[in-house]
Amino acid sequence: AQSVTQPDIHITVSEGASLELRCNYSYGATPYLFWYVQSPGQGLQLLLKYFSGDTLVQGIKGFEAEFKRSQSSFNLRKPSVHWSDAAEYFCAVSGNDMRFGAGTRLTVKP
């Protein structure tokens, strides 16, 4: 079955700084990859997804992610973080069902 590893449990960045959240996946076929965000007390919201084609995908809220097959990675980036980006971020890979990583909690310093 497919699996996802998010190596960073918690990341702190200053407001206005750039952000990169790491995600590595394991899947035997062409992966379908997703990033979700969860604000405190909320459900998960889809940020972006990769199915095929251009390996750099754009999402909502100014986020983007790059698929690198050779590294089995799908890292999430944002050029300038806002205080409202503080949340937990989950990477996921889909086969018959969707499997999630353990999540990375983002703290934004003023």
Place this chain on the structure above:
Amino acid sequence: DADVTQTPRNRITKTGKRIMLECSQTKGHDRMYWYRQDPGLGLRLIYYSFDVKDINKGEISDGYSVSRQAQAKFSLSLESAIPNQTALYFCATSAPGVSGYTFGSGTRLTVV
């Protein structure tokens, strides 16, 4: 109204009690899922259903059962709740094929 509605939002129950968590969706999708979320473990799949007559076990189905009453309704039951089932439970739905999921707001269950 929310696309995916979960009830109750919060529940405290005693060990050994039977409890049902309910989920309904207005997306018109055939596929529905139940996940639990635990700190540091992310979301783990409990059960999923691709249509009313199709029910499948996920990663952690032991101690749980589900019922797909209609296309729009998918309930999760704990037949005899135990404290390590204390968690945040999410229902989700998706369109056929590979697509993103729409999640409910979650049910926080505490078993004492």
